[in-house]
Structure formats: structure tokens, C-alpha cells
Amino acid sequence: MAITYELIKTCKQTGARLGRVHTPHGSFDTPMFMPVGTLATVKTMSPEELEQMGAQIILSNTYHLWLRPGEDIVEEAGGLHSFMNWNGSILTDSGGFQVFSLSDLRQIEEEGVHFRNHISGEKLFLSPEKAMHIQNSLGADIMMAFDECPPYPAEYDYMKKSVERTSRWAERCLEGHKRPHDQGLFGIIQGGEYEELRRQSAQDLTSMDFPGYAVGGLSVGEPKDVMNRVLDFTTPLLPDKKPRYLMGVGSPDSLIDGALRGIDMFDCVLPTRIARNGTLMTSKGRLVVRNAKFARDFRPIDEDCDCHTCRNYSRAYIRHLVKANETFGFRLTTYHNLYFLLKLMRRVREAIREDRLGDFREEFFEQYGFNRPNAKNF
Ligand SMILES: [Zn+2]
Numbered sequence: 422m423a424i425t426y427e428l429i430k431t432c433k434q435t436g437a438r439l440g441r442v443h444t445p446h447g448s449f450d451t452p453m454f455m456p457v458g459t460l461a462t463v464k465t466m467s468p469e470e471l472e473q474m475g476a477q478i479i480l481s482n483t484y485h486l487w488l489r490p491g492e493d494i495v496e497e498a499g500g501l502h503s504f505m506n507w508n509g510s511i512l513t514d515s516g517g518f519q520v521f522s523l524s525d526l527r528q529i530e531e532e533g534v535h536f537r538n539h540i541s542g543e544k545l546f547l548s549p550e551k552a553m554h555i556q557n558s559l560g561a562d563i564m565m566a567f568d569e570c571p572p573y574p575a576e577y578d579y580m581k582k583s584v585e586r587t588s589r590w591a592e593r594c595l596e597g598h599k600r601p602h603d604q605g606l607f608g609i610i611q612g613g614e615y616e617e618l619r620r621q622s623a624q625d626l627t628s629m630d631f632p633g634y635a636v637g638g639l640s641v642g643e644p645k646d647v648m649n650r651v652l653d654f655t656t657p658l659l660p661d662k663k664p665r666y667l668m669g670v671g672s673p674d675s676l677i678d679g680a681l682r683g684i685d686m687f688d689c690v691l692p693t694r695i696a697r698n699g700t701l702m703t704s705k706g707r708l709v710v711r712n713a714k715f716a717r718d719f720r721p722i723d724e725d726c727d728c729h730t731c732r733n734y735s736r737a738y739i740r741h742l743v744k745a746n747e748t749f750g751f752r753l754t755t756y757h758n759l760y761f762l763l764k765l766m767r768r769v770r771e772a773i774r775e776d777r778l779g780d781f782r783e784e785f786f787e788q789y790g791f792n793r794p795n796a797k798n799f
Contacts, residue, residue: 424563424605424632426451426664426685433776435681437769442478442633442664442685444510444562445603446502449477451664451685452769454676454762455512457693459485461495461505464693465752466759468507474728474760475767478510478562480688483555484519484547488538492558500560512563512688515552515594515609518669521570529569531586549590553597553606561604565635566594568609573641580613581621587611588625595629607666609637614647616654623658633664636684640669649678656683673702673765674791677782680769692758697751699743702761706790708736710754715740728760 429439440451456463456471459482463471471479481501486492498504501511520527520536527536533548552567568587571580591608598606608626612618626634636655639648652667659665664685670676671689679687692702699711703723710722721731722739730739730753742750765785772781786792 422605422632423601423603424664426633426662428661430774432773432778434779435773436683437680437773437778438683438685439770439773440664440685442510444478444605446508446510446562447477449510450766450770452676452680452766452773453478453686454671454766455480455686455688456759457482457688457690458505458507459690460489461486461501463755463759464697465748465755468505470729470756471507471759472509474756475763476509476759478512478686479507480512480514481559481561482516482519483513483552483559484516484523486513486559487516487555488540492555496558496560500558502560510563511561512686513556513559513561513565514668515565515567516547516555517552517565517567518570520547521572529586531589533567549593550597553594553599557598557600557604560600563633564598564604564606566591566606566608566631568611568637570611570638570641571613573613573638573643575613577615577618580611580615580618584612584618584622584625588622591626591629591631595631605632607631607633607635607664609635609668610655610659611638612655613638614643614651619651619655620658623655627658627660631663633666634659635666635668637668639667640675640689645675645678648675649682652679652682652684659683671762673762673789674786676762676765677769677778677785680766680773681778681782692762693755696754696758699740699750699754701754702758704788710736710740710743712740722754722757723761726757726761726764728757728764730754730757730760 425443427441523539549567556564608631610622612622666686667684671691701708704725715736718736772778
């Protein structure tokens with residue numbers, strides 16, 4: 422089996438899991454945050470920097486690599502690891518999410534989805550078999566099943582049909598996956614906010630015995646309490662011996678709340694996207710470095726942070742770079758935000774090891790300002 426999960430311990434205070442996932446390109450500690458490298462690059466960061474900041478696994482997007490440069494070129498380069506010179510673990514998504522979110526001209530059929538290329542407008546078709554073929558060519562350690570990700574909110578009847586189709590597509594993905602010896606395929610549980618449908622989806626997919634499971638269809642615009650409630654009834658449906666991945670989640674509060682509910686893996690473009698906008702995550706809440714009040718502020722972004730950015734550069738300097746649209750500014754903010762989340766996950770793992778994740782959550786939320794009325798989401 423390409424992917425195996427080792428459960429190290431369960432937090433006595435919360436039930437959160439401390440573990441390790443073993444892949445053909447090394448192991449990573451869980452709970453873990455995966456930086457997103459959409460086009461085989463985590464925007465502005467070199468693989469050497471990612472390694473230095475403690476990233477152990479990164480995510481890349483099948484849809485985007487399929488369109489540019491084309492999976493055949495990546496395959497010819499020896500796969501994604503050698504193409505981009507990243508020797509750690511890689512996960513690729515199925516392309517489904519982008520087809521559903523980027524393309525407004527799409528038609529879903531049993532066979533797959535017809536849609537238009539968001540760059541050229543060209544007509545394209547993606548199916549479970551095609552998604553497996555592309556991901557086999559990309560060669561990531563973990564691949565994702567091709568699923569339908571309905572928007573929030575969705576009617577029960579539509580969601581039920583969608584869950585059933587996702588299960589049929591999952592079977593076709595298993596059939597179409599040609600490299601199970603060195604690439605692990607994860608199934609994706611759908612069902613929106615409906616407990617009965619999440620149960621049905623979990624039953625269908627766990628019976629197919631994937632090496633890992635994702636909870637999909639969350640972080641699509643629903644309130645945080647809906648996400649937490651769905652996780653409360655969904656994660657107990659998943660096998661203890663397999664890793665669990667919450668897709669598209671990367672705000673500090675949701676990472677902690679997800680880990681607390683037994684999630685092991687997370688990914689999101691949030692830290693890198695907001696960094697390129699000059700917004701930083703700090704131990705005392707978010708900081709918008711463009712603000713005029715930082716013009717003469719020569720302190721680091723986060724006085725509690727020991728990252729490369731915070732050890733060497735000031736708010737005033739970074740504000741100047743960001744406002745002048747200097748690439749180096751975006752490199753410094755991206756580095757800090759990713760480091761911040763990777764370090765947060767290290768602290769979460771430590772707290773699980775010491776059976777105090779609940780206490781850690783309280784302290785972190787208090788300091789970050791999540792407990793204040795009208796607190797921002799990150
Ligand atoms: Zn920092």
C-alpha cells in the first residue's frame with residue numbers, strides 16, 4: 422500500500438489524533454497543513470524555502486496542470502516531484518472542484534462533466550477515468566477521487582443524487598487508477614449539511630476501502646458552526662486506521678477546530694493568497710501591513726514569531742515593498758503566513774501529545790481575538 426497511517430496517540434481532553442502518514446516520498450506528521458502549489462509552485466516560494474519552513478507535504482492542482490503545461494510534459498519530466506524539484510510528499514486534487522467553481526458553462530452527466538477551459542474557452546471534458554489518468558501522469562503520492570462538489574446551500578434531493586453519483590464515480594476512480602502500488606487514492610465524503618447523506622456517503626466509500634478519506638463540500642460558504650456540526654457527525658463515520666483530510670480549510674480557528682474533531686490533514690490557498698494582498702496572520706490576530714500606521718513601525722510582523730521574515734525585516738519595510746508591488750515583499754509575507762500555520766500545527770500536535778488541546782484552543786482563541794464579538798475569521 423502506497424499510503425499508511427500511524428496513530429500515535431489520541432488527546433484525552435478532546436479526542437484529537439496525533440499521527441503520521443507514510444508516503445513513497447517520506448512521512449509527514451499529523452495534524453498537518455499542506456501549502457497549496459497550484460501550478461507546481463507555491464506562489465513566490467522555492468522548494469528549498471518550503472523545506473526550511475517545515476512543510477512536509479504540498480498540494481498541487483490537477484485541473485491547472487492539465488491545462489498548463491499538460492500532464493504529458495510533467496510525466497516526461499519524471500513526474501511532479503522531479504519536475505518542480507520537491508522531494509517531500511505531494512497531493513493532487515482531482516480537478517473536480519475547479520471544474521465546478523471556475524467554469525460557469527458546465528454540464529454534468531453520468532459519464533463526467535463538460536465545461537469550458539477558463540483560459541481559452543475551449544470545450545473540455547473531465548471524467549473519473551480522465552482525472553485518474555492525469556493524476557497517474559502527475560505522479561503525486563496522494564491522489565483524490567473525482568467527485569461532485571455542490572454549492573452551499575443545496576437542496577436535499579439534489580444532494581442525494583449528487584452523493585450517489587459521487588459514489589459511482591468513486592468506483593470508477595478505483596478502476597481507473599493504474600498505480601496503486603506507489604500512489605494512494607483517497608475517497609471524498611460528500612453530503613453537504615445532511616447527516617443522513619454524509620452517513621450514506623461514508624458507508625459507500627468506506628466499503629471501497631480507500632487508503633484515506635477526505636471530508637469534501639465544506640468551506641464552500643457555510644457558517645463555521647455548520648462546518649463544525651458536520652464534522653461532529655462525519656468524522657466518527659471514518660475508519661480510525663486511515664488519514665482524514667478536511668479540504669479547503671486554512672484559517673487558524675478552523676484548523677484547531679478541525680483537529681479537535683479528529684481531522685489529520687488540511688489545505689487552503691488562504692495564507693498564500695492573503696499574503697500577496699499584504700494581510701498577515703499573527704499570534705495577536707490579523708495584521709494588514711498596508712495600513713498607514715505601520716509606515717514607521719520598525720518591529721517585526723509578529724513579535725512572537727521566529728520565522729525568517731520576522732527575524733530580519735520590519736513592518737515598515739514590508740509595508741513599503743508591498744505598496745510598491747515589489748515581489749520580494751510578497752515573498753516575505755508568504756513565508757511568514759505559511760510558517761505561522763505550520764508552527765500552529767506543531768503546537769497543535771504538542772498539545773495533543775500533552776492531552777491539552779482544549780486548553781490550547783482557549784488560549785489561542787483568546788490571544789488571536791476569535792472570542793471577541795465580530796471577530797474576523799482569520
Ligand atoms: Zn514570522
